[in-house]
Amino acid sequence: MPQADRTRAMRARLLEATVELLVERGFAGTTTTLVSERAGVSRGAQLHHFPTKNDLVVAAVEHLTERRGAELAEAVAQLPAGGRRTRAVVEVLGDHFSSPVFAAALELWVAARTDEALLAALRPLEQRVGREAHRMTVAALGADESRPGVRELVQATLDLVRGLGLASTISDDSARRRRILREWADVLDKELAP
Amino acid sequence: MPQADRTRAMRARLLEATVELLVERGFAGTTTTLVSERAGVSRGAQLHHFPTKNDLVVAAVEHLTERRGAELAEAVAQLPAGGRRTRAVVEVLGDHFSSPVFAAALELWVAARTDEALLAALRPLEQRVGREAHRMTVAALGADESRPGVRELVQATLDLVRGLGLASTISDDSARRRRILREWADVLDKELAP
Structure with a gap:
């Protein structure tokens, strides 16, 4: 394997x-010791690429968020148009925000509340991910944000799935989540209709 | 001061x-050392009342949740009836879930995700608080849960304010929250109307 590929791997x-x-x-x-052990990477090589724990955790959540974000966008792109599309969109979002990647991001988010250096490192990532999730949701729902209130209902949808994601971290909340999101999708269909 | 009062204090x-x-x-x-220092209580007395850190943190969040829950119920009881009531109810809820007590509860919640003993101690409290918040919200909104979909929209309201509370922990999100909750309240008014 060429050196660049080995480094990337x-x-x-x-x-x-x-x-x-x-x-x-x-x-x-x-x-960081547990990370280097589990990854099978020497401490020296690890410190060369990620000098601090904060560098490592922020890069890790960024890496996974981007990979899963791409998977999410692809899943949404393949949803059928028509009557049940909104239900399918919010269900995909709900599942996404209840995945292990959400749990990892939540760990960082909560740690950053009381750690200024981590917060400074996390904020640009969080803002970019937030904008990207919003943009994708608008497109998936075919929402017209020039109409009053539509932007807020798209934001509410994302805050709702974030709240449901939090509920899912300590128990299996999937049946309740499905009922709630089905109801919310029907409301969105009415509110977003041209 | 009588002994019972001193103990309570x-x-x-x-x-x-x-x-x-x-x-x-x-x-x-x-x-637990920092707690006894800040409270001005001897280690022995502290350990007598709360033998472990888990006992202490769960009791603390329970104590504050009950106190703030009573304040919340009172605030909601004093809201005027009529046109803007739903907006006022969801705004009070949004503020409540963005308060320091929410941040303390979030710390426990996230820690419990990877700590089985804490999770076992926290779960009954979490379920009781969840039921109580739901019951209060139904009453405050005058929602008729016998109608299909109403229960889910009340639950969605609480999951939404939880998601907004999470967003508020790392930045001041109050202006965005207000806009979202205003739209949400108008949707609720339409959906919950008899």
Whole structure:
């Protein structure tokens, strides 16, 4: 394997090990030593690419968010048009915000509340991801944001799935989530209709 | 002061110091030593009332949730009837879920995701608080849950304010929250109308 490919593969292993540890052990339980052990990467190489724990955790959540964001966009693009499309869109969003990647992002988010350096590192990522999720949801719903109130209902949809994602972290909330999102999709269909 | 009153006051100081520390330093940064120092209570007395950190943090969030829950119920009871009531109800809920008590509860919630003992201690509290919030919201909105879909929209309202509360933990999100909740209230008024 050429050196550039080896480096890329090593970085990917580090980032995936980091997300796994965030999901399994939380932010406090994720140490750089555990990450290098799990990724099978030397401490020296790890520190060369990610000098601090904050560098590592932010890059890891960014890496996974981008990969899953692309998967999400693809899933949404393949949904059928027509009567049940809105239900399918909000269900895909709800599942996405209840996935392990959400749990890893939540760990960072909550840790950043009381850690200024982490917050500074996380904020640009969070804003970019937020804009991207909004843009994608508008497109998926075919929402016309020039109409009053539409922008807020799209935002509400994303805040709702974030709240449902939080509920799902400590129990299996999928049946309740499905009922709620079905009802909300029907409301959206009425509100967003031209 | 009689002994029973002194004990009650001491417990309240411990619980309030614990919530303050959860808000300021997060779950990992909240140690029982810091709590006893801040509350001005001896280690022995503290351990007598709350043998473990989990006992302390769960009791603290329970104590504050009950106090703030009573304040919330009172605030809602004083809202005027009529045209703008739903807006006022969801605004009060949104503010409540963006308060420091929410931040303290969020710390426990996220820590419990990767801590089985804490999860076991937290779950009954979480279920009771969830039922209570639901019951209060139904009453405040005058919602008729025997109609199809109404129960889900009340649940969605609480999941939405939880999602908004999460957004508010790392930035001041109050202007965006107000716009979203105003739209949401107008949708609720249409959907819940008899």
